[in-house]
Amino acid sequence: MLFHVRMNVSLPASMPADDAAKLKADEKALAQRLQEQGKWRHLWRIAGQYANVSIFDVDSVDELHALLTSLPLFPYMQIEVMPLCRHPSSIRSDDR
Numbered sequence: 001m002l003f004h005v006r007m008n009v010s011l012p013a014s015m016p017a018d019d020a021a022k023l024k025a026d027e028k029a030l031a032q033r034l035q036e037q038g039k040w041r042h043l044w045r046i047a048g049q050y051a052n053v054s055i056f057d058v059d060s061v062d063e064l065h066a067l068l069t070s071l072p073l074f075p076y077m078q079i080e081v082m083p084l085c086r087h088p089s090s091i092r093s094d095d096r
């Protein structure tokens with residue numbers, strides 16, 4: 001199952017720089033592991049914003065929820081999820 005996910009990140013200005021750097025490093029490590037596993041198919045920065053758009057390929061909504069809530073930055077993100085299904089005009093065989 002494919003999901004389009006938008007994440008807007010908002011770290012408190014009061015967060016110590018070392019804490020923020022650790023969170024970002026942990027987030028990067030997990031995001032790269034999930035990309036290697038094929039669960040996090042695309043990850044794009046939205047130009048000019050501390051936000052990303054991503055495509056997740058997971059087995060269930062429950063798996064997506066577990067994955068998103070496990071992200072180190074989860075407490076500091078506003079997340080929007082859009083379930084995707086195949087478009088009849090798509091020429092990509094892996095769009096499902």
Ligand SMILES: O=C(O)CC1=CCC(=O)O1
Pocket residue numbers: 007009027028029031050051052073
């Ligand atoms: O910087 C972001 O958009 C938040 C984020 C998600 C995965 C990652 O490495 O950073």
